Amino acid sequence: MRVDLVPDDPWERVAAVLPPAPERRHRHPGRLRVPHRAALAGVIYVLRTGVAWRDVPAQAVGCSGVTAWRRLRDWTEAGVWPRLHAALLTELRRADLLDLDDCAVDGSHVRALKRGDHVGPSPVDRARPGSKHHVIVDRHGTPLAVTLTGGNRHDVTQLIPLLDAVPPIRGLRGRPRRRPRRLFADRGYDYDKYRRLVWKRGIKPMIARRGVAYGSGLGKVRCVVERAFAWLHQFKRLRTRYERRADLHQGLLDLACSIICLRRLRKSF
Incomplete structure (x- = not known):
């Protein structure tokens, strides 16, 4: 996974609002689940570069584009991005930056x-x-x-x-x-x-x-x-x-707003 896509400091804020990963089955567990951080790196890679989901370089990013899209869908339906944005706005106001x-x-x-x-x-x-x-x-x-x-x-x-x-x-x-x-x-x-x-x-x-x-x-x-x-x-x-589903494009908009707030708090992201 490319560390510059999801640095440690922003990841701590994002991880606090992500839903917990489902427990792995004991019988027929299947493949290991891609970590949330690697999936978020795939979503941010697409958001920044604009490439198609199928063109995400899995070896460089840490997950395939299909996995990143599915995780974006799940997180959007769970309401992760509005909660992240609201938490960052609160942090900005506490720091007198709003x-x-x-x-x-x-x-x-x-x-x-x-x-x-x-x-x-x-x-x-x-x-x-x-x-x-x-x-x-x-x-x-x-x-x-x-x-x-x-x-x-x-x-x-x-x-x-x-x-x-x-x-x-x-x-x-x-x-x-x-x-x-x-x-x-x-x-x-x-x-x-x-x-x-x-x-x-x-x-x-x-x-x-x-x-x-x-x-x-x-x-x-x-x-x-x-x-x-x-x-x-x-x-x-x-x-x-590019997204047919309006909720996914809205989710990317909310994520971009959160990244802008993170940049106000931390210049290097």
């Missing part, structure tokens, strides 16, 4: 080469099949939540689901924090209905107005969400959607 007062939202199109759930004709890609990544970030660009929809869904439809998807973030004394004080967004979110819904949640909407000349000054605060998309799409498996 600023939840100002948050920003946006969406980004990706091409979907295979049919599946949450795929639709993309209005920015000549109606080719595509999906959308929607993300909400803190003042530093750390992703707090990410959702997946079809390429034909409007960004504003995911504004409230994104706010609701932010997990309760602990780390400091008092109630867990899950709502920002101010929410920044571009003109695509300029709808009075959604402004009222944001206000009802006790959040001040800082949304650019349509028909107003550029230069509102919101861009200097909202630019962090564009940087977050650049961080996410450094993982080549996320630049183009």
